[in-house]
Structures are given as structure tokens and as C-alpha cells.
Amino acid sequence: xxxxxxxLIITFIVAVLYLIGFKNxxxxxxxxxxxxxxxxxxxxxxxxxxxxxxxxxxxFLNIIFLFQFGFLSLFYSYSFENKKRRNVVEIIxxxxxxxxxxxxLIFPESFFVFHYQDIxxxxxxxxxxxxxxxxxxxxxxxxLYYANLGLLIFYIGNFLCYxxxxxxxxxxxxxxxxxxxxxxADLSVKFRFIIYFVYSFILLYQxxxxxxx
Numbered sequence: 001x002x003x004x005x006x007x008l009i010i011t012f013i014v015a016v017l018y019l020i021g022f023k024n025x026x027x028x029x030x031x032x033x034x035x036x037x038x039x040x041x042x043x044x045x046x047x048x049x050x051x052x053x054x055x056x057x058x059x060f061l062n063i064i065f066l067f068q069f070g071f072l073s074l075f076y077s078y079s080f081e082n083k084k085r086r087n088v089v090e091i092i093x094x095x096x097x098x099x100x101x102x103x104x105l106i107f108p109e110s111f112f113v114f115h116y117q118d119i120x121x122x123x124x125x126x127x128x129x130x131x132x133x134x135x136x137x138x139x140x141x142x143x144l145y146y147a148n149l150g151l152l153i154f155y156i157g158n159f160l161c162y163x164x165x166x167x168x169x170x171x172x173x174x175x176x177x178x179x180x181x182x183x184x185a186d187l188s189v190k191f192r193f194i195i196y197f198v199y200s201f202i203l204l205y206q207x208x209x210x211x212x213x
Contacts, residue, residue: 004047006193007193007196008040008043008044008047010196010197010200011036011039011040011043011196011200012037012040014036014200014203014204015033015036015037015039015040016037017204017207018032018033018036018037018203018207019033019036019037026078026143027078028075028078028079028143028144029143029144031071031074031075031078032075032144032147034071035068035071035072035075036203038067038071039064039067039068042060042063042064042067043064045060046060046061046064058112058113058114059111059112061114061119062100062104062111062114062115062118065118065119065122065123066097066100066122068122068126069093069096069097069122069123069125069126070093070097072126072129072151073089073090073092073093073125073126073129074093076089076126076129076130076132076133077089077090077093079133079142079143079144079148080132080133080136081140082136085132089129092125096121096122096125099121100118100121100122116162119162120159120162123155123158123159123162124159126151126155127152127155127156127159130148130149130151130152130155131152133145133148133152134148134149134152143210144206145206146202146203146205146206146209147202147203147206149202150198150199150200150201150202150203150206151199153195153198153199153202154195154196154198154199157191157192157195158192158195160191161188161191161192
């Protein structure tokens with residue numbers, strides 16, 4: 001539990017630092033700054049839902065992943081100068097968000113259940129956009145190159161953790177998986193803490209690079 005609070009404090013400080021003086025920055029920078037502060041707030045609410053209202057955060061995780069996908073898609077759309085790449089990002093954003101929103105409207109009960117595939121289809125495109133963003137560095141220096149690098153490390157690391165989540169379902173049906181799942185879950189928590197620390201450090205380094213120009 002303490003690790004969660006450390007992560008929230010670190011990411012909140014980083015988000016506030018990005019918000020300072022963001023008025024004179026590009027649209028991509030402003031969207032990224034707004035993403036950082038809102039992400040901290042949403043994760044704080046998610047971690048307290050049970051203690052506040054005795055609610056599990058399954059439905060709220062769907063909100064968080066929808067938010068992350070939507071705003072990071074906008075961030076990359078404004079970051080890419082190539083019109084075709086921007087169009088591809090915007091089309092994928094519309095398709096994925098439309099699919100999930102229509103699904104939740106037609107089957108509202110699915111909104112309150114944790115679906116691994118919904119998480120995967122919102123995370124994987126962000127990883128692809130991040131790789132393309134790095135590739136663009138060969139053509140032209142990118143404004144938030146290191147911030148994107150931090151995002152890429154963060155999402156790839158977390159994506160690997162998400163792949164282990166179905167083990168919870170297996171453990172319910174097969175008790176012999178219980179101990180193994182606990183070990184994987186414990187390693188996953190420690191790994192995510194390291195990922196958050198590296199991610200925050202890279203974001204701070206990005207700020208240093210921007211202010212040194």
C-alpha cells in the first residue's frame with residue numbers, strides 16, 4: 001500500500017512541474033501535461049474507491065484506460081507532422097473508442113467487469129505510436145522525445161504485467177495455481193514500482209532538457 005502512495009506523490013510532483021509555464025508550449029505539450037495531472041487524480045480515486053464506498057475499482061479501471069488511450073492518441077496526433085500518420089492515429093482512436101463505448105451501451109453489465117482484451121486494445125496502439133515517434137527522431141528532433149521514451153518504457157513494462165492478470169482467473173478454477181499467482185503478483189507490483197520510478201525520472205530529465213534550451 002505504501003508503494004502506491006509513493007507512486008502517487010512522485011507522479012503528482014512531476015505532473016505539477018509540467019503544468020508550470022505550459023501556456024507557452026505546443027498543443028502536444030499541453031495535452032501531455034493535462035494527461036499527467038488527470039492520470040494522477042484518476043489513479044488516486046481508483047485506489048480509494050473501496051475504502052470510500054466499498055466498491056471494487058473494476059469499472060473505474062475501464063474509465064482510466066479509456067482516458068489514457070484517448071488523450072495519448074491526441075498527444076501523438078498533434079506530435080506527428082506527417083498527415084497520413086496523424087490520420088491513422090485519429091482513425092484508430094475513433095474506431096477503438098466507438099467500439100468500447102457501443103459495447104458498454106449495448107451491454108452495460110460489461111462496463112462493471114474487468115475485460116483483459118479491452119485493456120490490450122487500448123494499450124497496444126499507444127506502444128506502436130511511441131515506437132513510430134522514436135523513428136521520427138531520425139527525420140526531425142521531437143519536442144518530447146524523452147517523455148515519449150518514458151511513456152514507451154512505462155507502457156511496455158505495464159503491458160507485460162497485464163499479460164499476467166489472467167492468472168487470477170486460472171487460480172480461481174485451479175487452486176494449485178494460487179501460490180504461483182501470488183509470487184507473480186508480488187513480482188509484478190515490485191516491477192511496476194521500478195517502472196514508475198524510471199518513468200518519472202525520464203520525465204524530469206525531459207523537463208530539464210526543455211528548460212536548458
